[in-house]
Amino acid sequence: MAWRHGAMGVLPGHEKAVVVEYFRLVPQRILQAIQAVSCDLWEAYREAVREEIPSARLVADRFHVARQYRDAADQIRKTELQRLKKELPKEEYHTCPGGRCQGKLNGSFRAFRKNAKDLKKEERKTLRAFFAYSPSAKQAYDFREDFTAIYDMNVSKKQAQSKILRWIWQVEKSGLLCFDNFIRLLRHWWEEITNFFVHRENSGFVEGFNNKVKVLKRRCYGIFNLTHLFQRIYLDLSGYRLFAATTIYA
Numbered sequence: 001m002a003w004r005h006g007a008m009g010v011l012p013g014h015e016k017a018v019v020v021e022y023f024r025l026v027p028q029r030i031l032q033a034i035q036a037v038s039c040d041l042w043e044a045y046r047e048a049v050r051e052e053i054p055s056a057r058l059v060a061d062r063f064h065v066a067r068q069y070r071d072a073a074d075q076i077r078k079t080e081l082q083r084l085k086k087e088l089p090k091e092e093y094h095t096c097p098g099g100r101c102q103g104k105l106n107g108s109f110r111a112f113r114k115n116a117k118d119l120k121k122e123e124r125k126t127l128r129a130f131f132a133y134s135p136s137a138k139q140a141y142d143f144r145e146d147f148t149a150i151y152d153m154n155v156s157k158k159q160a161q162s163k164i165l166r167w168i169w170q171v172e173k174s175g176l177l178c179f180d181n182f183i184r185l186l187r188h189w190w191e192e193i194t195n196f197f198v199h200r201e202n203s204g205f206v207e208g209f210n211n212k213v214k215v216l217k218r219r220c221y222g223i224f225n226l227t228h229l230f231q232r233i234y235l236d237l238s239g240y241r242l243f244a245a246t247t248i249y250a
Contacts, residue, residue, distance in 0.1 A: 031052065036056055038059040039060070060192040073144040084134065105129055116141075
């Protein structure tokens with residue numbers, strides 16, 4: 001079966017009252033048919049869905065969860081590089097001489113933010129140089145990669161919960177503090193985050209849609225008439241499918 005995504009509506013805000021008002025405009029037969037709702041980590045969305053579509057499974061979007069734990073790990077990188085820049089001689093910070101490691105510490109920004117499987121040879125050298133001076137940064141990087149690996153596994157919700165609990169235990173045992181806020185978020189959104197492993201729903205379409213709207217606004221130098229904005233959005237999303245020529249005349 002082929003699925004086609006589409007926008008049902010564009011709301012003027014993301015407050016709970018706005019979302020609830022929109023849900024109440026949708027016929028009940030449609031709301032009752034909804035099996036899952038994927039959203040970002042915004043409390044108003046969760047409350048609105050629980051009130052208006054209680055039978056739907058609420059799924060925290062993987063992208064927004066990943067941004068939280070990746071940003072947590074990146075904070076260690078920033079802190080450690082600032083420390084090393086102050087403590088190391090300028091030549092050593094930029095070239096890491098003496099055979100202790102290879103690569104340039106000040107080039108670790110891009111390498112650190114990449115997944116391990118995507119690193120090039122020179123980027124691996126850069127990270128080895130950085131990690132030689134900062135074991136805590138290596139710990140944070142490894143924990144980040146471990147959590148991503150859980151998301152990539154083909155496991156059930158119960159199995160995923162077990163693996164995440166073990167991940168939390170390992171982080172807390174390590175003494176690393178950068179993931180504390182993320183762990184609190186995990187516990188607060190536990191069901192919604194682990195609901196991802198039921199059918200792996202995500203909000204990828206919505207993120208792409210939001211980017212299209214931003215590009216559209218820039219391209220048109222701002223659209224102040226909402227009717228015109230919705231018309232342009234509709235054309236961008238469905239115009240080609242609806243109006244493109246399907247017959248070629250020779």
